[in-house]
Amino acid sequence: MKRFFLASALLALAFSALAQTQDPLDRDQSKYATYSFSNDDKYTVETPYETVTVVQPKGKKVKNVIFMIGDGTGLSQWSVGWVANGGALNVDQMPVAGYSRTYCTDKLVTDSCAGGTALAIREKTKYGYIGVDENGEPVESNLQYAKRKGMKTGVTVTCRINDATPADFCIHGTSRKDEEGLAAQYVDANVDFISGGGTHFWNQRSDGRNLIEEMKAKGYTYVDKLEDIAGAEGDKFLGLYDEYDLKPALDRGPILLESTKKAIEMLDNKKGFFLMVEGSQIDDWCHRNKVGYAIEELFDFDKTIGYVLEWAAKDGQTLVVVTADHNTGGLTLLKGSIEERTVKVHFSTKGHDGIVVPVFAFGPGAEAFSGVHENSEVGQIVRKLMK
Ligand SMILES: [Zn+2]
Numbered sequence: 585m586k587r588f589f590l591a592s593a594l595l596a597l598a599f600s601a602l603a604q605t606q607d608p609l610d611r612d613q614s615k616y617a618t619y620s621f622s623n624d625d626k627y628t629v630e631t632p633y634e635t636v637t638v639v640q641p642k643g644k645k646v647k648n649v650i651f652m653i654g655d656g657t658g659l660s661q662w663s664v665g666w667v668a669n670g671g672a673l674n675v676d677q678m679p680v681a682g683y684s685r686t687y688c689t690d691k692l693v694t695d696s697c698a699g700g701t702a703l704a705i706r707e708k709t710k711y712g713y714i715g716v717d718e719n720g721e722p723v724e725s726n727l728q729y730a731k732r733k734g735m736k737t738g739v740t741v742t743c744r745i746n747d748a749t750p751a752d753f754c755i756h757g758t759s760r761k762d763e764e765g766l767a768a769q770y771v772d773a774n775v776d777f778i779s780g781g782g783t784h785f786w787n788q789r790s791d792g793r794n795l796i797e798e799m800k801a802k803g804y805t806y807v808d809k810l811e812d813i814a815g816a817e818g819d820k821f822l823g824l825y826d827e828y829d830l831k832p833a834l835d836r837g838p839i840l841l842e843s844t845k846k847a848i849e850m851l852d853n854k855k856g857f858f859l860m861v862e863g864s865q866i867d868d869w870c871h872r873n874k875v876g877y878a879i880e881e882l883f884d885f886d887k888t889i890g891y892v893l894e895w896a897a898k899d900g901q902t903l904v905v906v907t908a909d910h911n912t913g914g915l916t917l918l919k920g921s922i923e924e925r926t927v928k929v930h931f932s933t934k935g936h937d938g939i940v941v942p943v944f945a946f947g948p949g950a951e952a953f954s955g956v957h958e959n960s961e962v963g964q965i966v967r968k969l970m971k
Contacts, residue, residue, distance in 0.1 A: 585811070586614070588617050588931040589958075591823055592812070593636055594754055597650045598643070600902075602918025604682070605796050606609030606778055608764050608775050608971045609796065611803035612789055617831070617832040617835055618740075618835055619832075619834050619835070621808070621874070621876035621877070622661075622928055623664070623866070623875055623876070624873055624876075625873070625875055625877065625928060625929050625930065625931070626875070626926070626928050626929075627668060627794040627875050627876040627879050627926070627927055628668075628925060628926040629668045629669060629670070629770045629859050629879070629926075630929075631671040631872045631960075632647060632669045632672070632759070632925060633669065633883065633887060634678070635669075635672045635673060635886075635890060636674055636677060636890040636894050637675070637677065637895055638677050638893045638896075638897040638946070639897060639945070640894075640897075640899075640946060640950065641897060641899075641900040641901075641947060641948065643900050643901060644948050645827050645854040645900045645901050645947070645948055645949055646901065646902075646903045646948045646949050646969045646970060647732070647849075647899075647901035647902065647905070648735075648852070648856045648857050648858070648859075648896075648899065648901060648902040648904070649726070649856075649857075649858045649859070649902070649905070649953060649966060649969075649970060650848075650859045650861065650892050650896065650902060650904045650905075651701065651703075651858070651859070651860045651861070651905050651966065652859065652860075652861045652862070652863075652888075652892065652904065652905065652906040652907075653727070653861070653862045653863070653906075653907060653908060653909060654731065654862075654863045654866050654885050654906065654907075654908050655696060655749055655863065655864050655865070655866055655867035655868075655909055655912075656696075656866050656868075656871075656886070656908065656909070656910060656911065656913070656936065657742075657767055657863065657866045657867070657882065657885070657908040657909065657911075657912075657913075657941070658908055658910075658911030658915070658939055658941045658942070659708055659883055659911070659913075659939070659940075659941070659942055660662060660911070660915040660929075661823070661866060661878065661912075661915060661918050661933065662675065662882075662942065663877060663919050664875065664878075664882075664915065664929060665879055665882040665883065665886065666928050667917065667921075667922050667925070667926075667927050668879050668881065668883075668920075668925050668926070669704075669886075669925065670922060670923070670925045671922040673886050674887070674889045674890035674893060675750070675886055675887045675889050675891060675906055675944055677890075677893055677945035677946070678865040678893070678904070678906060678945060678946040678950075679945075679946060679950060679955050680944065680945040680946070680950040680951055680953050680954050681920070681941045681942055681943065681944050681945075681953075681954070681959055682942070682945075682953045682954045682955050682956065683941070683942060683943065683955075683956045683957065684759060684907055684908075684940060684942075684943050684957050684958070684959045684961075684962050685938040685939050685940055685956070685957070685958050685959060686699050686702075686908075686909065686910040686938070686940070686941055686959050687708075687938060688702070688710060688711050688747050689708050689709060689710050690706055690708060690710045690711055690812035691711045692938050693910070693935070693937060693938045693953075694711060694909070694910050695711050695712060695869050695910075695936065696747075696748035696749055696752075696867065696910070697711070697713055697714045697746065697748040697752065697760055697913060698710060698711050698712065699713050699715070699909030699910040699959060700748055700749040700752035700753070700909045701713055701714060701715055701752045702958070702959040702960040702962075702963060703723050703752070703907065703909065703959055703960075703962055704716070704725035704726060704727065704752040704753045704962035704963060705723040705724070705726075705752075705807060706723075706726070706960055706961065706964045706967055707723065707960050707963075708960050710960070712758065712759065712760060713757075714751045714752055714755070714756060714757040714758070714760060714766070715746060715751065715752050715753070715754075715755060715756040715757070716756050716758060719807070720758050722756035723756075723860070724751065724944065725753045725834075726753070726842040726858060726963060726966050726967055727739070727753040727754060727775070727858050727860060727868070728753075728754075728971070729967065729970070730857070730858035730970065731774060731775075731857075731858075734846075735774055735855050735856045735857050735858055736773060736776045736777075736845045736850075736851040736855070736856075736857040736858075737775050737777070737823075737851070737857065737858050737859070738776055738777030738778070738779075738850075738851050738857065738858075738859045738860070739753060739754060739775060739777070739778060739779070739780070739861075739862075740779035740780065740840060740843040740844055740847055740859070740860075740861050740862070741779070741781075741840075741858045741861075741862040741864045742780065742781070742825075742829070742830045742833075742836070742839065742840055742864040742866065742881075742884070742930075743780060743781060743782075743838075743862070743864035743868075744780060744782025744784075744785065744827045744828055744829055745767070745770065745779075745780035745782050745824065746767040746770075746782055746785055747760070747764050747780075747782070747829075747864065748760055748909075749860075749862045749864065749909060749952040750780060750860065750862065751933070753768050753860045754770065754773045754775050754778075755769035755770065755773055756769070757769075759770070762787050763784075763785045764791070765781070766785075766817050766957065767782065767789075767795060767837070768795060768955075769785055769792070770795070770799075771795055771799060771802070772925050773968045775844055775858075775863075776819065776820055776821070776850065776851060776855050777820070777821045777846075777850055777851055777859070778804075778821065778822050778823070778866075779813075779821065779822075779823035779824075779829045779843040779846075779847065780823070780824065780825075780837040780971050781825055781826040781827070781829050782824060782826070782828060782829075783808075783826065783827050784823045784827045784828055786824060786934055788827075790836065796822070796824070799822045799938060800822075801914075802820070803818070803819075803822040803823070804818075804821065805817060805818040805820065806822050806823075807821070807822070807823040808823070808824060810825065810836070810837050810839050810842060811969050812839070812845055813839070813842045813846050813888065814842060814845075814846065815917055816846060819848070819850060819949070820849075821850055823843055825839055827866070828907070829865065829868070830864075830865075830870075832865070832877055832880070833835075833865070833877070833880040833883070833884040834880055836886070840858070840860070840861070840863065840885065840888050841884070841887055841888045841891055842882055842886050844859075844861050844891060844892060845891060847859050847861075848892075848895055852899075853942065856901075858970075860891070861888060863882065863884060863885025863888070864882060865877075865881045866881040866882050866885065866912075867912045868881075869881055870912035870913030870915060870931065871912060871913065871934055871935070872934070873913060873934060875915075875927065875929045875931075876904045878913075878915075879927075886906065887907060889904075893946055896946060896947050900947075900948075901947075901948060902948075903945070903946075903947040903948055903949050903966070904945065904947050905943065905944070905945050905949075905962070905966065906943070906944040907942065907943040907944070907954065907962060908935045909940035909941075909959075910937075910938075910941065911936065911937050911938070911939040911940075911941055912936050912937070913931045913932075913933060913934070913935075913937070914919075914931055914932030914933040914937045915929055915930075915931055916929060916930045916931075916932065918930055940956070943957065949965075952965045952969065953965060
């Protein structure tokens, strides 16, 4: 009896260890969340968060660019989030809005690689391509251009840092599956501020390299938890907080907000900076058709937008753009109540869809984003304003 008890205890231990080990290819993180919602298509928010009020600055000079991407975040995600927060979002404070067409060169419905690349390198490319043109040739991104101009640069995301959107701005490749290869490119990318997940591809590699140690040797301050972000010093920052993607919003805490604050503090300098901030997992939860998790991710992103807008309003020379690489989930807002902060939705797909996404802009040059644009044109406008 005693032996049986021991064996079953060991078995239970082994199972719980298994449950905590993420499979890098299985990206369904709901089983790692410590919280769950009773419905996948309904959500009610108990306590809404306060939103900011900002005034568009008068100056025309663009010194800094903060380019913010809600992965998979279209008009319906913003609409659902707006109702769920009681009829207020920080993004509402951005005075200019336009639309971006997201199709890529070989497909009507794009993936994040090609969708983000068009925003980053100013031209459309093939499905699955990262920071390269249609022929697979690397093209300088707006972030890399900023670096060449002597500006400081940074990216902060809630996915693995080698994932499509951050990679589109920092490195180049034709396959997102080459995760170790993409991660290794960051060592020579010379990006001043890097924050996200994916340590598996940095220090548990098949080639035995430890990229975190290599980055430290290059002068990067390395941080691996939320509590250590605010106190980090130095002028180069590497923050990696999880083995693969970061945990869901309510589990990980305000890593996106805190890392964005730190990035602005470290990057702000006489020559200006280019910072890309991504709310990465709004897309993931729309893929999984779970609206509560998607709304919490959207709130996490929108709270970060609130901080950025207040900072940019004070600075007066910072262009802030908020857009998406594509729309995800065919999300429809069916009914709900602004007063009760409740939504009932329908998802028509577990994939991406081809609906135009909004582009919001604030700060000097913002008016140029009004109207209907190709996604590549959004990148072109940013580049023009950086000159
Ligand atoms: Zn996606």
